[in-house]
Amino acid sequence: MTAIEFPSQRVSLWYFRIALVLFILQVIMGLWLSINYAFTLPQALVDVFAFNTARSIHTNLLVAWMLLGFMGGTYYILPVECERDLYSTRIAYLQLAIFVLAAVTAVIGFLFRWTRGKPLLEIPFPLNALIVVAALLFIANVAMTIFTAKVRSALQWMLLGGVAFLAVMYLFGMPFYQNLNTDYYYWWWVIHLWVEGAWEVVTASIVAFIIMRVTGVDRKVVEKWLYVETGLFLFTGIVGTGHHYYWIGAPDYWLWWGGVFSALEPLPIVLMVVDTWMHVRERKNPIINPLTWYYIVGLAIYHLVGAGLWGFMHTLPPINYYTHGSQVTVSHGHLAFFGAYGILNLTIFYFAMPRLKNIIKYQDRLGRWGFWIMTIGMFLLGLVFGVAGILQTYLERFLDIGYSTAQITMMFWFRIAFGIGVVFLIGVIITVWHLFTIKPAPDQPAETLSSERGPAAEGI
Amino acid sequence: MTGKAARWIFWIGTLSSAVIFLWMTYDFHRQTPTFAHTDRLTADVIAGKKVWHRYNCNDCHTILGFGGYYAPDMTKAFYRLGPNNIATIVMHPEAVYKNSFRKMPQLGVTQPEIAQLNAFLKWVGEIDNRHWPPQDEKFVKAYYQRAASPQNLSKVDIVMGACGGCHSFQNLGRNVAGSFDDIAKRIAYDRATLIRYMLNPQSVKPGIAMPPQNVTPETAGIIADFILALKVPKEVRQ
Ligand SMILES: [Fe+2]
Numbered sequence: 001m002t003a004i005e006f007p008s009q010r011v012s013l014w015y016f017r018i019a020l021v022l023f024i025l026q027v028i029m030g031l032w033l034s035i036n037y038a039f040t041l042p043q044a045l046v047d048v049f050a051f052n053t054a055r056s057i058h059t060n061l062l063v064a065w066m067l068l069g070f071m072g073g074t075y076y077i078l079p080v081e082c083e084r085d086l087y088s089t090r091i092a093y094l095q096l097a098i099f100v101l102a103a104v105t106a107v108i109g110f111l112f113r114w115t116r117g118k119p120l121l122e123i124p125f126p127l128n129a130l131i132v133v134a135a136l137l138f139i140a141n142v143a144m145t146i147f148t149a150k151v152r153s154a155l156q157w158m159l160l161g162g163v164a165f166l167a168v169m170y171l172f173g174m175p176f177y178q179n180l181n182t183d184y185y186y187w188w189w190v191i192h193l194w195v196e197g198a199w200e201v202v203t204a205s206i207v208a209f210i211i212m213r214v215t216g217v218d219r220k221v222v223e224k225w226l227y228v229e230t231g232l233f234l235f236t237g238i239v240g241t242g243h244h245y246y247w248i249g250a251p252d253y254w255l256w257w258g259g260v261f262s263a264l265e266p267l268p269i270v271l272m273v274v275d276t277w278m279h280v281r282e283r284k285n286p287i288i289n290p291l292t293w294y295y296i297v298g299l300a301i302y303h304l305v306g307a308g309l310w311g312f313m314h315t316l317p318p319i320n321y322y323t324h325g326s327q328v329t330v331s332h333g334h335l336a337f338f339g340a341y342g343i344l345n346l347t348i349f350y351f352a353m354p355r356l357k358n359i360i361k362y363q364d365r366l367g368r369w370g371f372w373i374m375t376i377g378m379f380l381l382g383l384v385f386g387v388a389g390i391l392q393t394y395l396e397r398f399l400d401i402g403y404s405t406a407q408i409t410m411m412f413w414f415r416i417a418f419g420i421g422v423v424f425l426i427g428v429i430i431t432v433w434h435l436f437t438i439k440p441a442p443d444q445p446a447e448t449l450s451s452e453r454g455p456a457a458e459g460i
Numbered sequence: 461m462t463g464k465a466a467r468w469i470f471w472i473g474t475l476s477s478a479v480i481f482l483w484m485t486y487d488f489h490r491q492t493p494t495f496a497h498t499d500r501l502t503a504d505v506i507a508g509k510k511v512w513h514r515y516n517c518n519d520c521h522t523i524l525g526f527g528g529y530y531a532p533d534m535t536k537a538f539y540r541l542g543p544n545n546i547a548t549i550v551m552h553p554e555a556v557y558k559n560s561f562r563k564m565p566q567l568g569v570t571q572p573e574i575a576q577l578n579a580f581l582k583w584v585g586e587i588d589n590r591h592w593p594p595q596d597e598k599f600v601k602a603y604y605q606r607a608a609s610p611q612n613l614s615k616v617d618i619v620m621g622a623c624g625g626c627h628s629f630q631n632l633g634r635n636v637a638g639s640f641d642d643i644a645k646r647i648a649y650d651r652a653t654l655i656r657y658m659l660n661p662q663s664v665k666p667g668i669a670m671p672p673q674n675v676t677p678e679t680a681g682i683i684a685d686f687i688l689a690l691k692v693p694k695e696v697r698q
Contacts, residue, residue: 052517052519117512117513117516117517117518117519183509231470237477239481246592251491325526325529325533325593400595400632402624402628403532404562404634405628405634405635
């Protein structure tokens with residue numbers, strides 16, 4: 001008896017493994033950044049390996065492991081949704097190789113100052129071209145799998161639409177814009193329309209799939225929620241892009257349109273929490289792996305707090321006037337990225353990786369430690385950055401104290417952030433270790449697998 | 461709710477938002493020439509933007525509030541510091557920030573690149589962005605008033621508007637190069653020497669890391685009086 005239904009689902013394993021390694025590297029680099037903040041480094045070191053280089057590595061690794069998780073997750077889900085193997089596993093591996101090659105070259109290039117110097121989108125043009133090739137291969141593979149399938153589901157289209165939207169938006173970050181204000185206008189087409197648009201669609205689809213599989217709740221119900229949630233995500237998120245245009249030199253009405261739509265952005269997330277909660281309560285299947293459930297529920301709550309609540313407060317124009325471009329953004333960024341997308345990827349990994357190793361019920365003691373250390377650690381980190389940010393805002397923008405004096409006053413909090421970062425890294429290492437060495441629990445339920453497949457498979 | 465209604469919510473929500481957004485994008489492009497003064501977007505400014513990207517300044521410094529939060533925002537840096545200071549800081553950060561708790565790397569930026577960077581930062585400073593960041597508005601005001609009508613500015617504003625990018629006074633300005641209270645006690649320059657020092661520090665104290673200041677001799681006189689007055693102990697001043 002195997003836990004996966006189609007052999008081609010196996011390609012996702014390599015995506016997950018590489019993503020997990022990049023996750024660790026990203027956090028190590030983050031720790032290094034916090035050292036840059038918390039202590040005075042010698043000029044000689046700053047001259048050869050400066051904060052900007054480390055930051056580009058930190059953020060690019062983030063994007064890379066997120067995308068690997070999404071792509072791997074899509075490859076895992078798609079055969080089940082389409083009731084056929086992937087169109088091509090060769091393409092899937094080729095695409096992975098190209099993507100990883102580009103990512104590794106980019107990181108090495110950064111060390112030698114080969115960069116476009118545009119935050120989060122630093123990758124130079126030739127490597128961007130490689131990324132585009134990889135993305136095209138991916139989308140072609142996904143589309144062909146869907147087109148040649150005999151079954152149709154809303155989830156298939158939502159996934160395809162989400163990843164295609166994601167890829168198209170990336171193109172807007174590639175040209176050189178002469179005008180800084182236009183440059184940042186389109187920079188947000190990538191960054192915002194990713195995290196508050198395309199990525200949300202992908203997340204909602206993947207979560208819908210996982211919830212359907214583990215709870216056994218009826219497909220019709222899940223897909224209905226999916227339509228409403230993604231509809232609201234895109235309705236609020238697209239015009240909500242305006243919350244980044246308050247201070248770039250744009251007409252006044254952006255304050256209203258951006259402010260109001262972005263204030264509505266938590267709505268679909270609230271819906272997601274509600275529907276996760278309802279489906280968990282009305283589940284038809286027994287809970288086999290409690291840790292996977294922790295992640296599913298944790299994702300909903302963290303998503304709401306980090307992205308929804310923090311985002312809501314930070315993007316109201318009268319507040320944003322003071323908090324924009326301060327450590328408050330750092331706080332929001334960490335809580336939202338980890339809460340919405342970090343945990344999403346880990347949910348996918350905990351759902352898929354045991355199955356890829358034919359494990360139905362896994363030993364989760366270590367993984368629970370990882371879960372609690374990471375989630376609490378990141379929450380505290382968000383709070384500490386938030387305190388530092390409010391302090392910065394108050395000192396610089398109310399008391400009129402200069403930047404460097406304010407930063408010295410914030411030093412205490414940067415040191416605490418460093419300490420929490422160490423703890424967080426430990427949580428990450430535990431989690432990654434646990435996922436890599438995942439083992440079956442001694443008490444394997446014999447009949448559960450078929451019952452888990454049953455209702456969902458029928459619904460297709 | 462039926463499945464059909466859910467699908468309608470999806471399509472209406474997505475398309476209506478997209479239409480509004482695309483229209484606003486069109487309008488943004490229509491109005492950008494006014495807000496960002498594209499007529500002043502010279503070849504130098506564009507070259508300066510490329511320099512800004514080449515050295516990846518943006519992953520340490522925010523600009524328009526975006527980027528790394530590790531170093532001061534650059535949106536209004538031109539007003540805060542002026543071209544000479546920017547040139548010296550960027551070319552000799554290891555000297556200017558010798559005593560600072562946080563260092564800026566020596567990036568090897570060349571003289572022509574500096575001129576382009578200055579053109580770029582000046583252009584960015586002029587973007588009509590609703591007076592953000594709030595803490596730099598005083599520098600913008602002081603910059604224009606120093607040129608037009610220095611007599612209307614309070615002494616503290618004149619001094620901090622010109623020198624507050626590096627020096628502090630009480631809790632104002634930056635403490636990168638020392639507070640004026642301490643400096644005033646330390647220096648033994650007379651008024652004329654101090655003015656000369658401001659306009660060309662090397663001529664008075666060779667090797668010092670301070671750049672020549674972009675102030676008129678009259679403004680320099682006002683600043684010199686201000687600093688020399690600080691020599692008198694606080695109690696006597698009141
Ligand atoms: Fe946003």
